[in-house]
Amino acid sequence: MDSKTEKRNVLITGCSSGIGRALALEFHQRGYAVWATARNIESIRDLTDHPVQVLALDVRNEQQVDEVVQHILVRDGHIDILINNAGYGSMGPLIDMPGEELEHQFSTNVFAPMALIRKVAPHMCARKQGTIVNIGSVSGVLFTPFSGSYCASKAAFNALSDVLRMELKPFGVRVVTVQPGAVQSRFADNASRVLEQVFKPDSLYMPIEAKVRARANASQDNPTPVDHFCQNLVNKLESGRSLNIIRLANGSLAFPLLKALLPTAILEKVLSKMFGLNRLR
Numbered sequence: 001m002d003s004k005t006e007k008r009n010v011l012i013t014g015c016s017s018g019i020g021r022a023l024a025l026e027f028h029q030r031g032y033a034v035w036a037t038a039r040n041i042e043s044i045r046d047l048t049d050h051p052v053q054v055l056a057l058d059v060r061n062e063q064q065v066d067e068v069v070q071h072i073l074v075r076d077g078h079i080d081i082l083i084n085n086a087g088y089g090s091m092g093p094l095i096d097m098p099g100e101e102l103e104h105q106f107s108t109n110v111f112a113p114m115a116l117i118r119k120v121a122p123h124m125c126a127r128k129q130g131t132i133v134n135i136g137s138v139s140g141v142l143f144t145p146f147s148g149s150y151c152a153s154k155a156a157f158n159a160l161s162d163v164l165r166m167e168l169k170p171f172g173v174r175v176v177t178v179q180p181g182a183v184q185s186r187f188a189d190n191a192s193r194v195l196e197q198v199f200k201p202d203s204l205y206m207p208i209e210a211k212v213r214a215r216a217n218a219s220q221d222n223p224t225p226v227d228h229f230c231q232n233l234v235n236k237l238e239s240g241r242s243l244n245i246i247r248l249a250n251g252s253l254a255f256p257l258l259k260a261l262l263p264t265a266i267l268e269k270v271l272s273k274m275f276g277l278n279r280l281r
Contacts, residue, residue: 009033009076011068011128012058013116014086016043018185023083028052028227030234032081039086059086059112069119081237082120083133084113089191090149090204092217093205101198102149109153114160118275121168128172133237134161137246142255145275146205146215150191163242178233182223183251190215208276215275224249245252250261 003281010027014020015036021044024036038044038102039055044054057068072079088108090101117132124130140154141146158177165175165199192252199205205212235245247253272278 007033007076008080009035009072009078010081010083011035011037011072011079011120012083012085013037013057013113014268015047015054016040017255019180019183019230020083020227021084022226023085023234024052025050026227026230026234027081030238033076035068037086056184057079059116060107061133062115064255065116065119069116073123078127079120079123079130081131081133082116083135084116085135086112087135087193088149089187089219090153090215091147091195092149092212093146093203094148096200096203096205097149097198101194104154105149105153108148110156113119113157117164118184121173124152124173125171126166130172130209131174131176131237132164132168133176133178134164136161136177137254138179138252138255141179142259144218144271145277146212147218161242164200176237176243179230179245179247179252179256181247181249181255182219182221183229183249184220184223184226191219205280208279211276221240223248 001047010032012020012024012027012034015024016038020036020038024034024047028034034052035055036044036052037055038055039058041054041056047054049212052092055068055071057064059065069079086108090097090105113134121130121132124132134157138156140158141150143151143155158179161175161177165177168175194212195213199212232248233246237241247256262270
């Protein structure tokens with residue numbers, strides 16, 4: 001057998017911490033050739049001890065995207081699994097958010113993974129096989145105050161995944177959308193840092209400042225351990241079952257259920273009270 005096709009490989013973005021890093025280790029333990037990427041390669045350099053192949057990749061840089069994909073294709077001859085995990089969490093009241101912050105949110109969570117898919121999918125289609133795993137979020141299903149930018153970007157990514165699943169299926173390429181709930185990670189720390197840049201002392205929402213800040217940290221309220229999440233995710237991906245949407249971790253089932261069952265007026269009333277908006281009247 002050609003050495004370039006002996007081992008299934010996986011390309012993962014956003015491996016500096018959290019889900020991306022844990023997935024790189026989980027796939028490696030299961031015998032895959034893993035290509036782990038991150039914007040700061042020093043943050044993943046230690047993964048080579050396992051060994052895992054590491055590459056620098058700023059997902060918003062299309063030239064880097066092209067270079068990474070071409071490097072892997074030259075080395076391995078193919079890409080079996082692409083996992084779009086790199087993401088960015090912009091939190092804060094929408095009317096406080098500068099336009100460039102909203103653009104950054106969509107650039108990272110929507111445009112960047114699509115650029116990578118455009119590079120990888122044609123090669124998968126030519127081989128009539130391959131899997132694209134898009135890490136979305138239940139925040140793209142149930143929308144909450146003070147996370148509108150993030151929720152909107154994940155909703156857009158969920159929609160793109162649904163369409164890609166239909167469009168690529170005739171060519172033997174599987175598209176799986178993962179919508180995690182709360183998973184142990186640094187997401188809350190990063191989201192809080194972004195909030196500091198957006199949330200100003202003159203904000204109309206300063207009277208409920210604690211609620212605004214609590215939303216930035218909500219992903220770490222009783223989170224599912226990241227190793228447990230990744231083990232379950234890879235188990236499902238390897239199960240051989242036809243999977244469209246995978247929901248795992250705390251809240252991943254309950255929140256979409258609330259969205260589906262509660263009338264909009266009631267749901268918004270509940271969320272408004274939960275986030276203190278009723279106190280602003």
